[in-house]
Amino acid sequence: MDAPTSTAVIEGLRAIVGEKACIEAPGDMQPFATDYRKLYHGKALAVVLPASTQEVAGVVALCAAHKVPVVPQGGNTSLMGGAVPDASGRAVILNLRRMNKVLEVDTVNDTLTLQAGVTLQAARAAAEDASRLFPLRIGSEGSCQIGGNLSTNAGGTAVLRYGNMRDLTLGIEAVLPDGRIFSSLRGLRKDNTGYDLKQLFIGSEGTLGIITAAVLKLMPLPRATAVALVAVQSPHAAVQLLTEAKRIAGQAVTAFELISAPALALVLESMPQLRSPLADAHGWMVLIELSSGGEPGSLDATLLSVLEEGMAQGLVLDAAVAASGADAQNFWRIREEISDAQTREGGSIKCDISIPLSKIADFIAEASAAVLALAPDARMVIYGHMGDGNVHFNPLKPKGASSAQFLEANYARVSHAVDGLAHRQNGSISAEHGVGVAKRDDLSAYKSEVELELMWQIKRALDPDNLLNPAKVLPQAA
Structure with missing residues (x-):
């Protein structure tokens, strides 16, 4: 220029x-x-x-x-x-950080209308102030913004019950690549007047338009919650326990989070003020949350039934049940600190995969073996939203090793091995983090020619000069 x-x-x-x-x-x-x-x-x-x-x-x-x-x-x-x-x-x-206004909370229509620069934390607080719940919950909620959550179709810990951002959005406003404004901020749950255009922009990572506002769904604010950190025999046992939890508790199962021993150890090492609720070390744990609109404490018996059934089947080795809201917050803090603990340590290979739940335990076993064959000293930081088939598979550098050397030697081959296995098992190489630059060129190996051609056709139709977030998401033009 x-x-x-x-x-x-x-x-x-x-x-x-x-x-x-x-x-x-x-x-x-x-x-x-x-x-x-x-x-x-x-x-x-x-x-x-x-x-x-x-x-x-x-x-x-x-x-x-x-x-x-x-x-x-x-x-x-x-x-x-x-x-x-x-x-x-x-x-x-x-x-968009200056566009941070909550525009309307409608407790009859159960909708939240807000600008894209509102943080997720502020959106959740606005809903709670009106005795409602906006259920998206991710570790970066204090700094991530609604526009970014929409552009990556964020998921988080409550997708099992409430769905991801696509499921939580009724309308958006977006600026197109030529400066025109598209708006569907009507808060309608039914509208069959043609294409659902908002879905073009959700998950497109700002390549088709810039989301400036949205209408989001609100839910009843739960009155009762029950939380437990549970040691399980294996990921296979975790899947079986989830099946029993859904059978016994039904829609009350809000979250079911898998945590590997290296993931827990990493958090406890980086934050010595935290303690594991479990007396002994275990190879695998799950964080279970039940919630409902019933009386406080009404779910305790249901959670105990889930744990008793798990123990009777040999799935559960130990469990710590939160006795208070403070306990529950501490349990969740351990889970939510895993990502930042990796950032502080450095040297983590980010694989954000989703797999059909029936295959996820076998995937974890096969992927772990493949990674350890390539990087024998890697710490297997594996955690995430097992309830919806999304696992963050993040091999981490050995203690004391150079982050730069570990990543240079292993990032490409490890991520390709893990992503390739996920693809062969009908999974996705990006469950909720998006594609960006890091996964962009990999799409050529995991998307069909038809899929790539269609995505490029949409991109060219809306942004013929390729000016909006260029060189993101889409690999070399077909």
């Missing part, structure tokens, strides 16, 4: 969002151009912080006129490099 064009774009951006919301100094832009794990580093022409959908539309239209790429960004918590620009310095980063 020549200097006159750069100057014209910068001046135009300032006119749209104001000088204070247009960041140009390289040092000030650097945090926006680096991903959460510090693995992806880019450069930008500018970072803009619009305060309204109209400002977003103005920025996008200006950039489209000058053929300047735009990289949408929410909380920048992506693990796949999907929210940072390349190293060319041509792109404008459009960060």
Whole structure:
């Protein structure tokens, strides 16, 4: 891009969002151009912080006129490099953090309308203030934003009962690559007037449009919860225990989270103030949560029935049942700290796979054997949402080893081995983290020619100049 064009774009951006919301100094832009794990580093022409959908539309239209790429960004918590620009310095980063207003809480229609820059934590709090539940729950909820959750079709720990973001969304507003505004913010649960266009943008990681607002579903706020950390014989036993839990507790089963011994050990080592609720060490654990609208404590007997049945069948080795809300929070904190503990340690190979539940235990065994054959000293940090078939399979560097050396020697071959096995078992190489840059080129091996051609046809139809989050999600043009 020549200097006159750069100057014209910068001046135009300032006119749209104001000088204070247009960041140009390289040092000030650097945090926006680096991903959460510090693995992806880019450069930008500018970072803009619009305060309204109209400002977003103005920025996008200006950039489209000058053929300047735009990289949408929410909380920048992506693990796949999907929210940072390349190293060319041509792109404008459009960060939505100033668009952080909750617009309406409708307790009759049970909907929450909000701007895309609202954090997940703030969205959940707004629902709870109205005695409602917005059930999406992920570890980064204090910093991730609703727009990012939508763009990656986030899942989290409650998908087993409530579904992922596609299931929780009734409408969106999005700015198209040419600056036009698409809106379906009607809060309707039934609308058969043609294509469900919002689904184009959910999960597209900002490559088809920039989501600026959404209408989300709310649920009754549970009055009763029961939580237990349970030691199980194996992942096979965990699957059987889940079957029994659903048989006994039905829809009350809210979460069923698998935790490997190395995952638990990593959290306890990095956060010595935490203690395992279980007296002895075990190879595998599950965190079970039941919830309902009944009286507080009404689920305790149901949870005990699940555990007793598990013990009778030889599935359960030990269990710690939360005796209070504080206990339950501590149990959940152990689970939710696994991701950040890996970040602090460094050297983790991120495999975010989903497998049909009937095959997931065999997958874990086969994938573990394959990884240990390639990297014998790797710590097998395996955890995640077993209830919906999503496991975070994250081999971690040995203690004391160099993160850079471990990743350079093992990342490609380990991730390909794990992803290939998942694909052969009718699974997905990305369950909820998205594709971004990290998995982009792998799609050529795991998607059919027809699928890739259709995705590119949609991309070209909406973004013919490939300016919106280019070089993300889609591999080389077919």
